[in-house]
Amino acid sequence: MAERLTTDPLPLLRDLIRIDTTNPPGNERACVDYLTARLAHRDELNVKVLARTPDRANLIVRFPGRGVAPPLLLHGHSDVVPVTGQRWQHPPFAAELIDGEVWGRGAVDMKGGLSMMLTALTRLHESGQRPAGDVVLAVVADEEHGSINGARWLTAEHPELFSGIRYGIGEEGGAGLDLAGLRIHPVVVAEKRACWYRATVRGPGGHASRLSPPGMAAGQLGTLLTRLSGARLPRHLGPAARRMLTDVAQALPEHLATAVRALRDDPTDAPPAGLPQAAALQLDSVLRHTVNPTVIRAGDKINVLPGEASAELDGRILPGEHSREEFEAEIRALIGPDAELDLLVEGLAVRQDRIAEPMFGGFYDLLTELTSKADPGAVPLPMVTPAATDAGFFAGLGIRCYGWLPMNLPAGAEHRTLLHTADERIPVEALEFGTSLLTELLRDYR
Numbered sequence: 452m453a454e455r456l457t458t459d460p461l462p463l464l465r466d467l468i469r470i471d472t473t474n475p476p477g478n479e480r481a482c483v484d485y486l487t488a489r490l491a492h493r494d495e496l497n498v499k500v501l502a503r504t505p506d507r508a509n510l511i512v513r514f515p516g517r518g519v520a521p522p523l524l525l526h527g528h529s530d531v532v533p534v535t536g537q538r539w540q541h542p543p544f545a546a547e548l549i550d551g552e553v554w555g556r557g558a559v560d561m562k563g564g565l566s567m568m569l570t571a572l573t574r575l576h577e578s579g580q581r582p583a584g585d586v587v588l589a590v591v592a593d594e595e596h597g598s599i600n601g602a603r604w605l606t607a608e609h610p611e612l613f614s615g616i617r618y619g620i621g622e623e624g625g626a627g628l629d630l631a632g633l634r635i636h637p638v639v640v641a642e643k644r645a646c647w648y649r650a651t652v653r654g655p656g657g658h659a660s661r662l663s664p665p666g667m668a669a670g671q672l673g674t675l676l677t678r679l680s681g682a683r684l685p686r687h688l689g690p691a692a693r694r695m696l697t698d699v700a701q702a703l704p705e706h707l708a709t710a711v712r713a714l715r716d717d718p719t720d721a722p723p724a725g726l727p728q729a730a731a732l733q734l735d736s737v738l739r740h741t742v743n744p745t746v747i748r749a750g751d752k753i754n755v756l757p758g759e760a761s762a763e764l765d766g767r768i769l770p771g772e773h774s775r776e777e778f779e780a781e782i783r784a785l786i787g788p789d790a791e792l793d794l795l796v797e798g799l800a801v802r803q804d805r806i807a808e809p810m811f812g813g814f815y816d817l818l819t820e821l822t823s824k825a826d827p828g829a830v831p832l833p834m835v836t837p838a839a840t841d842a843g844f845f846a847g848l849g850i851r852c853y854g855w856l857p858m859n860l861p862a863g864a865e866h867r868t869l870l871h872t873a874d875e876r877i878p879v880e881a882l883e884f885g886t887s888l889l890t891e892l893l894r895d896y897r
C-alpha cells in the first residue's frame with residue numbers, strides 16, 4: 452500500500468477497492484483510517500473525522516484557498532453495494548488490472564470518483580497552487596443504505612462544516628444515454644427522489660378447491676398491476692428536463708432530433724415515437740413521476756385463497772416543487788380507491804427556494820467548457836437522473852450540486868450501467884481523464 456497519496460489515482464483506487472466497505476455493514480472507518488494516515492503530513496489541511504457510530508466514519512478535508520471565491524464542495528461516498536448473488540469474471544475486491552481496466556466493486560461507484568477527487572487535491576498541492584476558494588472534500592459513509600451515518604447525519608448535525616459553500620460536485624448516479632452513437636459527458640443538474648409504497652388489497656379467503664368468490668385479493672392485485680404496467684403519469688416539464696431535451700436534440704441527426712423535440716413540445720403528450728426504446732423510456736421518464744410494482748406478495752399455500760395481496764411500488768418524484776400528495780393523487784387516479792397505500796420511504800424534497808443559484812449559467816458552463824476542451828468529439832449534456840444520491844442532502848443546505856465525474860468512455864460503453872451489478876470496472880484512461888478535469892476545475896473555479 453502507498454505510504455502517502457501520490458499524483459497517480461491508480462494505486463489509490465486499487466487500495467480503496469481492496470478495503471471492503473460493503474454496506475451493510477459498511478465499516479467505512481477502515482477507508483477513513485487509510486486516507487487520514489496518508490494525509491496526515493499535510494498539516495496545512497484541516498482534517499476532521501466525524502462518526503455517528505464508531506465504525507461508520509466520515510472524513511472532511513478542507514484545503515485552504517485564496518479566499519476570493521466561496522468554498523467549493525467535493526463529496527463522495529466510501530461505501531459500496533454488496534456483491535452477493537452476482538457472478539463476477541474477476542474477484543470484486545482484488546482490484547485486478549486487466550487490459551487497461553481496474554476491476555472491482557466501487558471502481559466507478561464511487562471509489563473511482565473518490566480517487567479522482569483526492570488525487571486532484573494532491574496535484575493541486577504539489578503544484579503549489581491555491582484554489583480561489585477553500586475546497587471542502589467530504590468522504591462520507593452510508594450513501595448506499597439511506598445515508599443515516601453519512602450525508603444525512605452530517606448535514607443535519609454539522610451544517611457549519613459546509614457553510615458558505617455555493618457549489619458541490621458529486622457522483623453521476625450512472626447517468627448516461629445510449630443514442631445514435633453519441634459519446635456524452637453527463638452533468639447531472641437535478642435528481643428525482645424516491646417515494647416508495649406498499650399497495651395492499653384484501654378479499655375473501657377460503658378453500659382454493661372451488662370457484663373463487665368475487666373480489667378475491669389475487670385478482671384485485673392483478674387488476675392493479677395491469678393498470679400500473681407501462682402507465683405514463685401526467686406530464687410535468689421542468690426547466691432541467693427542458694434543457695436536457697433541447698441539448699440532446701441539438702446533438703442528434705435531424706430525424707432523431709425531431710422525435711426528441713416532439714417529446715419536449717407535444718401538448719397532447721403522445722408516447723415518444725421514432726426513438727430506440729431504451730432512449731425513449733429514459734427521456735420520457737424525466738417528463739413525469741414514475742411508479743413501478745416490484746415486490747409482489749400473495750399467499751403462501753397452494754390450496755388457500757389469500758385474503759391479502761400486496762405490491763411494493765418504486766415511485767420516483769420529479770425534481771422541483773412536486774409534493775408527495777400530488778404524486779399520490781396521480782397514483783390513486785390510476786389504481787382507483789380500493790388499495791391501501793402505505794408509505795415506506797420518502798426521499799428528501801429539496802427546497803428549490805433555498806438554492807440561490809440557477810442550475811445553468813456560470814458554474815455549469817465552466818463544467819461543460821472544461822469537458823468540451825478535453826474531449827472535443829463528445830457532447831456534454833445536462834441530465835436529470837432517476838437515481839437519488841447524497842446531492843439531495845447537500846442541496847438541502849442551499850448548495851447547488853452537480854453530478855460530474857467525467858470519464859472519456861466510448862459511445863455505448865457499458866461502464867455506467869455496471870454500477871451495482873457484476874463486473875464493475877473503470878478504464879485507467881477514464882480515471883486519469885476525470886482526475887485531470889477535476890484538477891482543472893479546482894484551478895479554474897472562480
Ligand SMILES: [Zn+2]
Binds near residue numbers: 528
Ligand atoms: Zn454511488
